[in-house]
Amino acid sequence: xxxxxFAPSPTGFFHIGGARTALxxxxxxxHVEGIFILRIEDTDxxxxxxxxxxxxxxxxRWLGMDWDEGPEVGGDYGPYFxxxxxxxxxxxxxxxxxxxxxxxxxxxxxxRVSQEPQLIDDxxxxxxxxxxxxxxxIFRSNGTPVFHFVNVVDDAAMEISHxxxxxxxxxxxxxxxxxxxxxxxxxxxFAHIPLILKTNGSGKMSKRDVGALVEDYRKNQFLPEALRNxxxxxxxxxxxxxEIMPIEEVIRLxxxxxxxxxxxxxxxxxxxxxxxxxxxxxxxEQFFDKGKSLLSDFNAEAHYVDQVLxxxxxxxxxxxxxxxFVSYFFDENFDYDKGAWSDLxxxxxxxxxxxxxxxxxxxxxxxxxxxxxxxxxLAEARGVKTGDYIHGVRFALSGRTVGxxxxxxxxxxxRERVVRRLRRAxxxxxxxx
RNA sequence: GUCCCGUUCGUCUAGUCUGGUCCAGGACACAGGAUUUUCAUUCCUGCAACAUGGGUUCGAAUCCCAUACGGGACGCCA
Numbered sequence: 001x002x003x004x005x006f007a008p009s010p011t012g013f014f015h016i017g018g019a020r021t022a023l024x025x026x027x028x029x030x031h032v033e034g035i036f037i038l039r040i041e042d043t044d045x046x047x048x049x050x051x052x053x054x055x056x057x058x059x060x061r062w063l064g065m066d067w068d069e070g071p072e073v074g075g076d077y078g079p080y081f082x083x084x085x086x087x088x089x090x091x092x093x094x095x096x097x098x099x100x101x102x103x104x105x106x107x108x109x110x111x112r113v114s115q116e117p118q119l120i121d122d123x124x125x126x127x128x129x130x131x132x133x134x135x136x137x138i139f140r141s142n143g144t145p146v147f148h149f150v151n152v153v154d155d156a157a158m159e160i161s162h163x164x165x166x167x168x169x170x171x172x173x174x175x176x177x178x179x180x181x182x183x184x185x186x187x188x189x190f191a192h193i194p195l196i197l198k199t200n201g202s203g204k205m206s207k208r209d210v211g212a213l214v215e216d217y218r219k220n221q222f223l224p225e226a227l228r229n230x231x232x233x234x235x236x237x238x239x240x241x242x243e244i245m246p247i248e249e250v251i252r253l254x255x256x257x258x259x260x261x262x263x264x265x266x267x268x269x270x271x272x273x274x275x276x277x278x279x280x281x282x283x284x285e286q287f288f289d290k291g292k293s294l295l296s297d298f299n300a301e302a303h304y305v306d307q308v309l310x311x312x313x314x315x316x317x318x319x320x321x322x323x324x325f326v327s328y329f330f331d332e333n334f335d336y337d338k339g340a341w342s343d344l345x346x347x348x349x350x351x352x353x354x355x356x357x358x359x360x361x362x363x364x365x366x367x368x369x370x371x372x373x374x375x376x377x378l379a380e381a382r383g384v385k386t387g388d389y390i391h392g393v394r395f396a397l398s399g400r401t402v403g404x405x406x407x408x409x410x411x412x413x414x415r416e417r418v419v420r421r422l423r424r425a426x427x428x429x430x431x432x433x
Numbered sequence: 434g435u436c437c438c439g440u441u442c443g444u445c446u447a448g449u450c451u452g453g454u455c456c457a458g459g460a461c462a463c464a465g466g467a468u469u470u471u472c473a474u475u476c477c478u479g480c481a482a483c484a485u486g487g488g489u490u491c492g493a494a495u496c497c498c499a500u501a502c503g504g505g506a507c508g509c510c511a
Contacts (some may be wrong), residue, residue, distance in 0.1 A: 009511045041511065108509050120437095130437060140509040147511045171437055171506035188451095194439080195504070204504075230445095233460095237446055241459040260446080262439050263504060270445065270461045280474080314474055321473085375470085390470050401471055 002034030003161045006067075007151065009041045010052030013207050014059040014214045016266065019195045022229045024193055025164045026065045027232070027254040037158060038070030042083045043150055049083065057215040063228050064247065064318040067407035069158075077158040080152050089145045090181060092153045093138075101182045107141030111149070111179065118177040120170070123162075123191045123256040130174040138179075152176050156185035157371060164191040164256065167263075175420070191256045194235050197265040202211070204263070211268055221294065221319035223282075226275040234264045244277050276317035287313050294322050307412045311404040328398040329413070332421075336399040341432060344401060347384075349392035350429050357395050366415045368407040396425030 006022040008014070029036035038060070042049045057071060065148075069075025079085055093109070096102045101112050113132040114304050120128040138149035145153075155163060155176075163176075170192045195204045197212040204214050217227050225247070231245060232250050236259050282290070291309040298305070308329045316325060328334040341349075359378055379386045390406045397418060403409060410418055 007511090011511085042511075106509085125438070128437070130454065130506095133436085137509050142509080144509085146509070166503055166505090169511095174437090192438080199506080200446090202503080233445065235445095239447060241447070243445090243460060264446090265444060267444050267461065272462060277472085301504085315472075317473060325473090368495095372470085385469085387470060394471065400471095404472095405474095407469055 001161070002029065002032045002092045003037060003041050003159055004029050004034060004068055004164055005037040005155070005158065005160050007039045007041050007154070008056050009043075010049050010056060012052040012055065012244060014056050015205070015207050015212045016214065016231070017205055017212075018056075019059065019063060019214050019227075020196060020234060021164065021166055021193065022060060022065060022237070023063070023228065023231050024191075024254075024256075024259070026067075027251055028162065028191075028256055029060070029068075029165060030178070030333075031254045034161075035068045036066075037075070037077070037160070038067040038080065039158070040081045041073060041147070041150070042081055043144060043147065046161055049081075053081075055215070059218070062218060063214070063224050082154065085150070085154065088157055089150060089153055090287045092156075092277045093149075096138075098184060102138070102161070103135075103417050106240045109139035111138045111175075111182070113175075113178055118174040120173040120177060120190055122170075123189055124259050125170075125192060125261060128170065128173075130171065132174045132178060133291070136175060148172065148179065150180040152183070152185075155188060156183055157179060160188050162189045162191060164193065167192040167195050187365065191259065193259055194261060197263050198232060199266045199268055199320050205266055205405060212267070221322070222271075222275050223278045223319070226278040227271065229278070230271045230274050234266070235260045240279065246276060272317065279316055279318060280314060282313070284310070284313070284369075290319060291322060295330075296321060296328065297323075298327075300330045304329075306410070311408040311412060313402050325403075328400070334399045336395065336425075336428070336432075340395065340399075340401040341429075344391055344395055345432075347388045347391055350386075350426065352384070352389050352392040353396045353422055353425055353429070356389055360415065366411060368411050370405050393422070396429070 006018075006023045006025045008018055008022070017116055023061060026036050028034070034072075038057075040049075040053055040056075042053070052246065053071060060067075063332070067073060070080045074080075093102070096111065102109050103112065104110070112135055113373075115131065117129040117131045120130065122128050136148065140146060154160075173190055177187055184205075197203065197209070198205050198209055207213065211217075214227075218224075228247065229244060229250075232254075236254065238250070238253050239246065239258070279287075288306060288309055291312075292302075295305055308326050312322070312326055316322060353376055356375070358368075358373075358376050363374055366423050375386050375389045378389060391401060392411070394403060394406055395401060397409070397413065413421075
């Protein structure tokens with residue numbers, strides 16, 4: 001039975017690198033129908049463990065990862081918080097004592113290394129040999145156990161079969177292999193996954209980098225499926241050029257031996273592209289639900305909101321932009337974009353807006369088709385391009401030169417609102433000419 | 434400094450194990466163009482890489498060695 005674990009330290013943040021490590025563990029467990037364990041490594045008692053743990057649990061759930069054993073779900077190998085496993089650590093320390101593998105110095109307990117090269121059986125990198133030269137502390141002089149010790153004891157006690165973790169731990173693995181052997185426990189298989197490098201600059205991504213935290217993406221309304229999909233592709237690929245793919249398909253194909261050896265640089269542009277693709281392909285019902293919750297501040301009629309959302313889906317790249325993208329639909333006091341105006345003014349916008357306004361009075365049916373015909377006739381009669389009307393009127397109605405499909409926008413706004421806004425624009429833009 | 438890992442377009446990658454089908458494929462980004470409605474949509478086109486040097490071989494992106502470069506680890510942090 002494959003048993004893997006993700007063992008974060010509750011630092012108060014859940015960063016992208018940790019999320020990817022968790023994801024690869026989860027994918028592998030689901031692929032082989034094994035057990036995915038979440039273990040909280042809270043040996044550093046100084047910190048606020050409850051809140052910090054909640055952040056990890058919440059962000060993992062947001063990304064769609066569930067765990068078979070761990071906090072809130074329990075399991076036969078608990079407790080799953082290291083702070084509650086002192087008794088177990090004491091027992092394992094005794095084993096090392098009986099085998100004469102440890103000694104005390106300055107109040108701390110040291111582990112005696114063998115000074116022989118240790119084999120790290122790595123599924124991604126192949127066999128790696130590394131020798132640990134110096135004895136190291138496993139219990140501090142204040143009586144608390146150290147990471148290397150608790151990590152190995154827990155992996156042994158929880159019968160972890162595969163240790164999937166970041167490559168920054170590869171050098172630690174020689175310590176850990178020695179500990180497993182000294183404890184008389186089977187040495188697990190290892191899979192050291194490549195690191196995620198900063199988008200700009202050198203070195204691995206750290207908590208302080210922009211966009212390094214999962215919560216940043218939640219706040220900015222990224223779709224979790226998109227972030228997850230992107231993370232799957234950082235160091236792994238289906239090898240057939242597919243990129244946007246359902247998680248079930250990733251689970252079906254995922255295997256440790258297909259993970260890349262080299263580090264990957266985080267590319268926020270590609271993530272943004274993926275998020276846009278997910279937004280565009282969202283089922284309309286889901287798009288409505290998500291959109292409505294974000295637009296609740298506008299206090300607009302539900303039907304109007306639905307209509308606005310419907311015409312915006314194809315243009316929207318991120319829900320983080322939704323509020324701004326549609327604000328003028330609901331707010332009569334929108335501003336006119338001065339930069340856009342300077343590009344527009346050579347098209348005689350005030351003249352076109354006036355003509356458009358007069359013409360709308362002549363059509364009974366305020367529909368896309370009629371409006372399009374109307375603009376076509378106007379343009380022909382005046383010898384200008386239809387775009388001149390569209391640009392000018394869009395600006396009058398929204399203060400911008402970009403937005404959803406023009407005729408759809410006009411129809412949804414409705415005659416009354418359109419007329420009111422065009423009149424206001426004529427008065428204000430007159431001064432700008 | 435010591436030890437460990439890595440090196441294909443600017444970025445993510447396919448191809449490397451099982452050398453010839455690769456004058457290296459896809460995607461993002463970027464640059465042009467098209468859609469007689471803007472574009473932050475869609476489509477098309479273009480740009481662009483096997484780190485370097487040796488070796489093995491009829492033949493090397495693919496195997497071996499060295500160098501360079503990048504990354505990581507060397508805590509009574511995790």
